[in-house]
Amino acid sequence: MDLEKLIDGRIGDGMVKMGEMTESQVKTVLKIQQDGDTRLFGEIAVDLDYIDIDCVIRYMEHSV
Secondary structure, eight states, X not given: OOHHHHOSSOHHHHHHHTTSSOHHXXXXXXXXXXXXXXXXXHHHHHHTTSSOHHHHHHHHHHHO
């Protein structure tokens, strides 16, 4: 899988394209942020056990 081709937007979109999260999970994280949680997307997703920190690191390494 060529991660650079998969990752070209927001982290939630990238996680769905990578097969790490579902669209429903992304919507849940975004709703939590909209409700006032100031944490980063990845922090919330990890806390909810949707992804692990290694997944966030892989995303970040390939998104720069």
